[in-house]
Amino acid sequence: MHIHELNPKKTIITLTIFVVVIVVGLLTISNPRLKYELTPEEIVELVVWEDGFVFPYELEDVIVGSVDTVVLIDIRNTFDYSRGHIPGAENISAVELLNKDNIKRLKKLQKGGICVLIYGDTQLQANGPWMVFRQLGFSNVKALMGGYQYYALWKDNLGDSYADDGYLLGTADFDYADIAENARIVEDENESNKQTLKVQRRKKTTVVEGGC
Amino acid sequence: MGPLIPLGQIASGWDFIIALLIGIAFGFILEASGFSSSRNITGSFYGYNFVVLRVFFTAVIVSMIGLEYFDYMGWIDLNLIYILPTYLSPMIVGAVIMGVGFILGGFCPGTSYTAIAIGKLDAIVFTIGLFIGIFIFSEVFPLIEGFYYSDNLGNITIGEMLGISNRLFTFIMVVIAIVAFYLTWLIEKKVRKTITPYKFE
Amino acid sequence: MNKNYIILFGILVVLSGGLLFLPEKNNYVEESPENLMWDIAQPTRYISTDQVAKMIIEKDPLFQLVDVRLDYDFEAFTLPKAYNIPIDSIITADASDILDIDDINTIFFSDDDIKADQAWVIAKRMGYKNVYVMKGGLNCWIRTIIQPEAPPETAPITEFELYDFRKGASSYFTGAEISIDSDIKKSVNIKRRKKENVAEGGC
Numbered sequence: 130m131h132i133h134e135l136n137p138k139k140t141i142i143t144l145t146i147f148v149v150v151i152v153v154g155l156l157t158i159s160n161p162r163l164k165y166e167l168t169p170e171e172i173v174e175l176v177v178w179e180d181g182f183v184f185p186y187e188l189e190d191v192i193v194g195s196v197d198t199v200v201l202i203d204i205r206n207t208f209d210y211s212r213g214h215i216p217g218a219e220n221i222s223a224v225e226l227l228n229k230d231n232i233k234r235l236k237k238l239q240k241g242g243i244c245v246l247i248y249g250d251t252q253l254q255a256n257g258p259w260m261v262f263r264q265l266g267f268s269n270v271k272a273l274m275g276g277y278q279y280y281a282l283w284k285d286n287l288g289d290s291y292a293d294d295g296y297l298l299g300t301a302d303f304d305y306a307d308i309a310e311n312a313r314i315v316e317d318e319n320e321s322n323k324q325t326l327k328v329q330r331r332k333k334t335t336v337v338e339g340g341c
Numbered sequence: 342m343g344p345l346i347p348l349g350q351i352a353s354g355w356d357f358i359i360a361l362l363i364g365i366a367f368g369f370i371l372e373a374s375g376f377s378s379s380r381n382i383t384g385s386f387y388g389y390n391f392v393v394l395r396v397f398f399t400a401v402i403v404s405m406i407g408l409e410y411f412d413y414m415g416w417i418d419l420n421l422i423y424i425l426p427t428y429l430s431p432m433i434v435g436a437v438i439m440g441v442g443f444i445l446g447g448f449c450p451g452t453s454y455t456a457i458a459i460g461k462l463d464a465i466v467f468t469i470g471l472f473i474g475i476f477i478f479s480e481v482f483p484l485i486e487g488f489y490y491s492d493n494l495g496n497i498t499i500g501e502m503l504g505i506s507n508r509l510f511t512f513i514m515v516v517i518a519i520v521a522f523y524l525t526w527l528i529e530k531k532v533r534k535t536i537t538p539y540k541f542e
Numbered sequence: 543m544n545k546n547y548i549i550l551f552g553i554l555v556v557l558s559g560g561l562l563f564l565p566e567k568n569n570y571v572e573e574s575p576e577n578l579m580w581d582i583a584q585p586t587r588y589i590s591t592d593q594v595a596k597m598i599i600e601k602d603p604l605f606q607l608v609d610v611r612l613d614y615d616f617e618a619f620t621l622p623k624a625y626n627i628p629i630d631s632i633i634t635a636d637a638s639d640i641l642d643i644d645d646i647n648t649i650f651f652s653d654d655d656i657k658a659d660q661a662w663v664i665a666k667r668m669g670y671k672n673v674y675v676m677k678g679g680l681n682c683w684i685r686t687i688i689q690p691e692a693p694p695e696t697a698p699i700t701e702f703e704l705y706d707f708r709k710g711a712s713s714y715f716t717g718a719e720i721s722i723d724s725d726i727k728k729s730v731n732i733k734r735r736k737k738e739n740v741a742e743g744g745c
């Protein structure tokens with residue numbers, strides 16, 4: 130006996146179920162709450178050109194209050210925050226920043242053209258979260274160069290840090306090849322091998338909100 | 342979501358239980374499709390009954406389409422599926438031997454068991470021969486081992502071999518299947534003078 | 543032929559034809575933003591220059607170094623046996639040949655750690671497992687391994703042991719002749735990751 134002789138409509142029923150499963154599946158493809166807006170290619174371009182960092186001296190305008198289009202967010206833990214933070218900064222950790230409410234707020238700030246400046250202890254700490262927010266499409270999120278450590282060093286005369294470039298990262302402090310060739314253990318003369326930094330300075334952007 | 346065991350959704354100890362359930366379903370479908378009858382099986386060689394071709398082709402294209410859609414919907418990750426390695430010339434020889442066995446015995450290994458289940462004597466003899474064959478093969482295996490593992494193409498799919506996407510190959514396969522259905526139907530009509538096409542509403 | 547068969551075939555052709563119009567999936571599984579942020583918040587991805595030096599000296603087979611600087615920097619100087627994947631080519635298929643190996647830990651490094659960290663974020667998003675960042679980068683490498691600084695007299699004994707190790711490592715990497723007065727006895731505990739079960743079903 131053939132199976133479809135039991136019920137002549139069996140083939141149609143089976144195929145209908147098959148089609149319905151596929152259609153339902155296509156309609157209910159899980160839509161994640163947070164989606165990457167940038168492809169990996171775009172994020173690579175972003176980090177190669179890295180325009181999303183704020184120079185420490187630009188902070189002065191924010192702290193004084195002459196620029197009110199910047200929201201400062203401290204992503205360090207509450208203990209570090211309570212020991213000292215940049216005036217006017219809120220303490221929200223990077224993971225918390227992805228909460229529903231905070232995302233909603235970030236979207237609102239983005240619409241209002243307000244820059245969200247995140248900082249950690251060092252620039253490195255803010256680097257990852259900054260990249261995530263950029264990938265999520267928040268072009269108004271920026272990271273502070275040098276982080277809190279650099280700010281704490283210069284907090285009394287932030288504006289003067291314009292002349293300093295100790296916060297710049299991503300450059301070689303040494304001529305590695307040279308050192309590798311003339312390898313010697315120089316115990317007390319570490320300084321002698323130090324190369325003069327040739328750092329290409331970018332022109333000072335007038336106000337912080339420039340890129341938002 | 343899937344595949345369930347490699348992704349740890351189900352502990353790997355369950356694979357025998359799952360195999361048992363799938364085996365029961367497979368046996369049921371084989372018997373229900375009429376595969377326990379030698380007449381149906383050899384019919385595709387003599388050209389009067391192509392039910393084997395139709396059932397298997399239908400199963401193949403439905404599962405191909407289903408898997409490709411499930412992969413897209415994230416229900417199963419086809420990259421994690423184990424693909425059996427292809428040994429080209431041993432497989433061709435094996436297929437010829439199997440085809441000869443089909444026509445001579447009137448069963449394939451799977452259907453001989455479904456035929457035993459409905460009490461066919463020839464199927465019992467067939468399976469006894471099957472075990473003798475397995476025994477002989479294991480004894481001479483060292484002699485043919487070199488050939489057995491020759492011509493290894495690796496774990497590739499036909500789409501990868503032809504350089505086309507697996508989705509495009511699925512579509513081509515559906516077209517091939519439909520053409521095959523039509524042609525075999527024409528052959529059937531010619532060979533069997535009195536054909537009463539199966540009707541369903 | 544029965545009309546119903548034609549309808550059935552029609553449905554199958556439409557379904558399989560629809561496959562051709564589905565957008566192409568990434569061939570990698572992206573890490574979700576939430577998980578990525580969690581991983582970023584953990585400092586576990588950082589590996590110190592001392593650990594890297596130990597692994598190179600011990601010839602640990604389970605790790606590889608990836609230099610994310612530009613190729614001319616790479617040619618001028620790099621760490622032993624490092625691969626060069628400039629940060630802008632980390633998404634290429636060539637990079638995936640190097641990065642996508644089970645059980646091999648990949649350590650990114652650059653001049654300091656910022657570029658390596660950015661490479662790490664991109665690699666992590668693309669679903670690569672077992673990627674790490676060399677803390678401090680090459681600058682730190684020179685300061686700690688090649689030109690180690692002697693700890694002050696009052697420093698605890700562990701610092702002196704570390705200094706001895708670094709002096710030894712320095713001569714290892716530079717080939718310089720130095721006299722090592724204190725013997726270096728370091729028990730190196732490299733945590734080897736357990737081999738994961740390979741997804742192999744068989745039939």
